[in-house]
Amino acid sequence: MDWKRASSLFIFVFLIINIWLGFLYYQKVERSNQIDxxxxxxxxxxxxxxxxxxxxxxxxxxxxxxLSGRSKKFTGSNTVRDNTVIKEKIATNLPLSDIEANTLMEDLKVFIDSTPYRGTEYIISGLDRKNKRIIYEQTFNKYPILSNDTAKIIINYNKDNEAYSYEQSYIEDLQEGIxxxxxxxxxxxxxxxxxxxxxxxxxxxxxxxxxxxxxxxxxxxxxxxxxxxxxxxxxxxxxxxxxxxxxxxxxxxxxxxxx
The missing domain is CATH 2.40.128.690 (YycH protein, domain 3-like)
Known part of the structure; x- marks a missing residue:
């Protein structure tokens, strides 16, 4: 092996890496300075x-x-996505008086608090009228876990405004600090x-x-x-x-x- 050539190559690569890191640092500082x-x-x-x-x-x-956490693995035959989502039918269809967030909070409160796993940790966050879905998001200390498909309850309703099924995912073992x-x-x-x-x-x-x-x-x-x-x-x-x-x-x- 040509050690002299290898040494020169190593130094060259080292310099390139340092120049690249310096460039990234400069960009970050420059962006911060622009905002300031x-x-x-x-x-x-x-x-x-x-x-x-x-x-x-x-x-x-x-x-x-x-925060750090991991997806809960549900048990049973109605699970999908590597057991991280469970799909269930609602025993008796739940009538919804109006498809508006404030009304739905009242109509579905007893169901959400008592039926899905740790349902009290979820809050209503959106309505998908096109696909007839009501979306809840998991929270941590009252703050929502935003736009995360592994931390939701989705309730499906029919043309008669009756909730008939739901699917749930949940992030467990949430801990603060990394x-x-x-x-x-x-x-x-x-x-x-x-x-x-x-x-x-x-x-x-x-x-x-x-x-x-x-x-x-x-x-x-x-x-x-x-x-x-x-x-x-x-x-x-x-x-x-x-x-x-x-x-x-x-x-x-x-x-x-x-x-």
């Missing part, structure tokens, strides 16, 4: 013709941390998350924020193990009629925005 510089100006959403909800969530004093990072941090304000979207050109004049909420979003969507981070979920109706949902890291807002 922009924050020095007072952003008026009214002047930018961006419509906000009447009231933004208050996160003052809210400190959160990363490795040595066990310290909770103050989450950024909801307005800060919206400002970041604006400065990253995701919000433009004529757009409307239709909903914003704080919860946990999956970093590693794996059945065997998941890592969830505190996240602001922002639903946007763009001027052109397109709808998008963005996910802004609530602890490290300089991290890339997810969709």
């Amino acid at each position: 510089t922009a924050d020095e100006k007072i952003l008026s959403f009214d002047k930018e013709n961006i419509i906000l909800p009447d009231e933004l969530p208050n996160s003052e004093g809210v400190k959160l941390n990363y 490795g040595s990072n066990n310290k909770k941090k103050q989450v950024v304000e909801a307005r800060r998350a919206l400002e970041i979207l604006y400065y990253q050109n995701e919000l433009k004049s004529g757009d409307e924020i239709t909903a914003i909420r704080l919860g946990y979003y999956s970093v590693v969507p794996n059945i065997e193990g998941q890592v969830l981070k505190p996240t602001w979920q922002v639903a946007v109706l763009h001027k052109n009629g397109k709808r998008e949902t963005f996910y802004v890291d609530a602890l490290n807002p300089q991290e890339p925005i997810l969709k």
Whole structure:
């Protein structure tokens, strides 16, 4: 073996790796500086013709941390997706007085609290009228696990507005802190998350924020193990009629925005 040549090659590769890492670090610092510089100006959403909800969530004093957990394996013959989802029929169809969130919360409260596994840990989060589905999301300390197919209850209803079946998934063994990072941090304000979207050109004049909420979003969507981070979920109706949902890291807002 030509040791001199091998040594030169090793040094060359080492330099390339260091240059690449330096470039990544520069990008991250530059992005953070751009956001910080922009924050020095007072952003008026009214002047930018961006419509906000009447009231933004208050996160003052809210400190959160990363979560880790894994998908529960259900037993029985009605399971799918490697036993992580259970499908059940409702013994007697449940009449729904109206397909609206507030009404459904009352109509389905007794059922949700008593029938699905740990149903009290779920909250209603959406209606899919096209497919006749009512969607509940699992929570941790009252904060929802956002847009996660492994932490939902989906109730199906028919044309007569009767709930007749449901399917459930659940993340168990949820623990706060990952490795040595066990310290909770103050989450950024909801307005800060919206400002970041604006400065990253995701919000433009004529757009409307239709909903914003704080919860946990999956970093590693794996059945065997998941890592969830505190996240602001922002639903946007763009001027052109397109709808998008963005996910802004609530602890490290300089991290890339997810969709």
